[in-house]
Amino acid sequence: MSEVNQAPRAVVMVRPHHFTSNPHTMLDNAFQSECLAQNQSEQAFKEVTNAVQILKNEGVTVHLFEDEQTHTPDSVFPNNWFSTHQSGQLIIYPMFVENRRLEYRKDIIDFLTDHYKVSSVTDYSYLSKKNSFLEGTGSLVIDHQNKLAYAVESKRTTKSVVNTICEQLKLSPIVFNAYDEQGTAVYHTNVLMCIATKFVMISLNMVPINQRAQLAKHFLKSHHQVIDLTLEQINNFCGNAIELQGKNGRILALSQTAFNALTPEQIIVIQKTAKLVPLPIPTIESAGGSVRCMIAGVHLQNK
Numbered sequence: 071m072s073e074v075n076q077a078p079r080a081v082v083m084v085r086p087h088h089f090t091s092n093p094h095t096m097l098d099n100a101f102q103s104e105c106l107a108q109n110q111s112e113q114a115f116k117e118v119t120n121a122v123q124i125l126k127n128e129g130v131t132v133h134l135f136e137d138e139q140t141h142t143p144d145s146v147f148p149n150n151w152f153s154t155h156q157s158g159q160l161i162i163y164p165m166f167v168e169n170r171r172l173e174y175r176k177d178i179i180d181f182l183t184d185h186y187k188v189s190s191v192t193d194y195s196y197l198s199k200k201n202s203f204l205e206g207t208g209s210l211v212i213d214h215q216n217k218l219a220y221a222v223e224s225k226r227t228t229k230s231v232v233n234t235i236c237e238q239l240k241l242s243p244i245v246f247n248a249y250d251e252q253g254t255a256v257y258h259t260n261v262l263m264c265i266a267t268k269f270v271m272i273s274l275n276m277v278p279i280n281q282r283a284q285l286a287k288h289f290l291k292s293h294h295q296v297i298d299l300t301l302e303q304i305n306n307f308c309g310n311a312i313e314l315q316g317k318n319g320r321i322l323a324l325s326q327t328a329f330n331a332l333t334p335e336q337i338i339v340i341q342k343t344a345k346l347v348p349l350p351i352p353t354i355e356s357a358g359g360s361v362r363c364m365i366a367g368v369h370l371q372n373k
Contacts, residue, residue, distance in 0.1 A: 074156055074214050074215050075156075075214065075215075075267075075315065075369075076213070076214050076215055076265065076266060076267045076313060077266070077267060077313040077314050077315040077320045077321075077344075078314060078315060078367035078368050078369050079130065079131055079314070079315040079368075080130070080131035080132075080133065080367075080368040081125070081130060081131070081132055081133070081314065081365045081366060081367055081368060082133045082135065082148055082178060082182075082365075082366040082368060083118065083121075083122060083132055083133070083134050083135070083148070083364060083365060083366070084118075084134075084135050084136075084137050084145050084146055084147075084148045084364075085115060085118040085119065085122075085134055085135070085136050085137065085146075086111070086114055086115065086118070086137045086142075086143075086145050086146045087111065087115060087136065087137060087138045087139075088111050088137075088138070088139065088140045088143075089110060089111045089113075089114035089115070089143065089146060089353070089354070089357070090110060090111065090143045090357075110353050110356070113353040114146065114353045114354050117349075117350065117351045117352075117353055117354055118134075118146060118351075118354070118364070120349070120350070121349040121351060121361070121364070122134055124347060124349055125314070125323065125347070125349075128314075128316040128317065128318075128321050128345075128347055129315075129316040129317025129318065130314050130315070130316055130321070130323075131368075133181065133368070135148075135175070135177070135178055135181075139172070141169060141172055142169070142170075142172050142173050143169070143357070144167075144169075144170050144173065144357065144359075145173045146354055146357070146359075146363075146364055147208070147357075147359045147363040147364060148173070148178070148364075148366045149206050149207045149208060149260075149362065149363055149364070149365060149366040149367075150163065150165060150170065150173075150205040150206040150207075150208045150209075150363070151163055151165060151170070151173050151174055151195075151205075151206055152174075152178070152179070152206060152366060153206050153207050153210070153212075153366070153367075153369075154182065154186070154188075154366075154367070154368050154369045154370045155214075155239055155369050155370070156214065156369045156370070156371065157189065157239070157240075158187050158188055158189030158190065158370060158371070159188075159189060159190050159191075159192065159238070159239060160179065160182060160183075160188050160190070160191045160192070160370075161191075161192050161194065161206075161235060161238075161239070162174065162179075162191065162192070162193040162194060162195050163194055163195065163203075163204050163205055163206045163209075164194050164195050164196070164197035164198035164202060164203050164204060164231065165195070165198055165203065165205055166198070166203040166205060166225060166226040171195065171198060174195060179191060182368065182370065184373075185372070185373060186368065186370035186371065186372060186373060187370055187371045187372070187373055188370060192238065194231065194234075194235065197228075197231060201228075202228040202230060202231050203225070203226050203227065203228050203231065204226075204227055204228060204231040204232060204235060205226045205227065205258065206366075207260060207362075207366070207367070208226070208258035208259065208260050208359075208363060209221055209222075209224075209226060209227040209232070209258060209259055209260075210232065210235070210236075210259065211259045211260050211263050211264070211265055212241065212265070213265045213292060213294075214369065215267070215292070216291075216292040217240060217241050217242060218241060218242050218244055218288065218292070219232070219235075219236050219239075219241040219242070219243050219244065220244045220246070220259055220263060220265070220285075221243060221244070221245045221246075221259050222245075222246060222247060222248045222255070222256050222258075222259040222262060223245055223246070223247055223255070224255040224256060224257050224258070225255070225257070226257055226258065227258075227259065229245050232245055244284075244285070244288060246277060246278075246281045246284070246285060247277065247278055247281060248262050248273075248276045248277050249276060249278075250276065250301070250304075251301060256276060258359075258363075260309070260310055260362045260363065261304065261307070261309050261310050261359075261360075262276060262304060262309050263309050264309055264310065264311045264312065264313075264322075264362065265294065265313075266294075266313035266320070266322060266340075266343070266344060267313060267320060267343060267344075268293075268294065268295060268342070268343040268344075269294055269295040269296070269297055269339060269340065269343065270289050270294040270295070270296055270297065271297045271299055271308060271309055271311065271336075272285070272296065272297075272298065272299060272309065273298065273299040273300065273301060273303070273304045273309065274286070274296075274298055275298075275300070275301060276301060276304065295339060297336050297339055297340070302331070303328075303331045303332070306327050306328055306330070306331035307324070307325050307327055307328040307331075307355060307360035307361070308324070308328045308331050308332060310324070310325070310328065310359070310360035310361060310362040310363060311323060311324035311328060311360075311361060311362055312324075312361060312362045312365050312367065313344055314365075314367070316345070316347075318345070319344075319345065320343060320344040320345070321344055321345045321346075321347045322340055322344040322345070322346050322347065323347050323349060323361050323365065324346065324347070324348060324349070324360070324361050325348065325349055325350070325351050325355060325360045325361050326348040326349065326350040326351070326352075327351075327352065327355060327360070328348070328360060328361070329346060329348035330348075349361055351364070
């Protein structure tokens with residue numbers, strides 16, 4: 071078994087041909103807005119094309135899949151329905167919103183099985199029929215090096231499923247709560263926090279006071295420098311970033327919106343260990359997700 075890396079070298083992305091903001095997810099996704107642009111689907115197509123090119127220029131391997139369906143408005147966010155792990159495991163997740171369950175794709179699973187060492191595929195999608203949900207690395211922010219999984223409890227993240235999947239993956243679950251200024255539960259953990267090799271970006275102010283010390287203790291123990299984000303920065307998707315392995319070292323992929331919202335001091339801390347790579351994706355962000363949601367990391371070993 072090779073050394074465990076937090077930052078994957080390869081990713082899966084999906085380019086939508088009929089992108090739109092999903093009306094079925096608007097109820098609990100405070101980050102989402104009605105996308106009113108006439109040419110939103112054309113714009114989203116261009117944004118993904120451009121993002122893929124920027125990542126490839128940095129030396130990241132991007133496995134790009136097309137989505138020509140009209141009934142899968144959120145397919146640009148594949149990180150929610152599957153995840154891969156260095157142990158060779160591939161997990162398929164139970165999705166909260168019914169039309170998001172249409173995003174499951176056998177061709178993506180087959181591609182990964184053909185090109186990487188996949189020892190098992192475990193399909194938990196049936197749990198959605200029992201009203202139990204977990205939306206992949208939207209729900210679980212995984213510290214691969216320290217075998218920890220952070221999860222904010224919400225309608226889309228059921229604690230019992232967190233425990234089941236963590237037990238299978240030999241991860242220790244850290245389940246906590248987080249709320250926006252309206253008191254609404256944060257719908258996905260990965261809008262609140264991002265774990266990189268050397269730092270963690272998180273808005274501790276959105277976590278109840280009695281749970282903050284416990285989180286801080288975990289970060290201290292795992293030697294992660296904490297970059298504390300404001301609520302406004304979370305609303306600008308600063309927490310929705312992902313560290314990847316590029317040709318010249320680690321990069322932090324995030325949106326241009328998020329990059330513009332970081333302070334000079336925060337940028338200095340990040341740049342000590344990762345190059346910041348902003349991707350302009352304003353149309354896609356109107357659907358309530360940003361760069362982290364668009365990228366499913368491939369943590370498997372090459373065949």
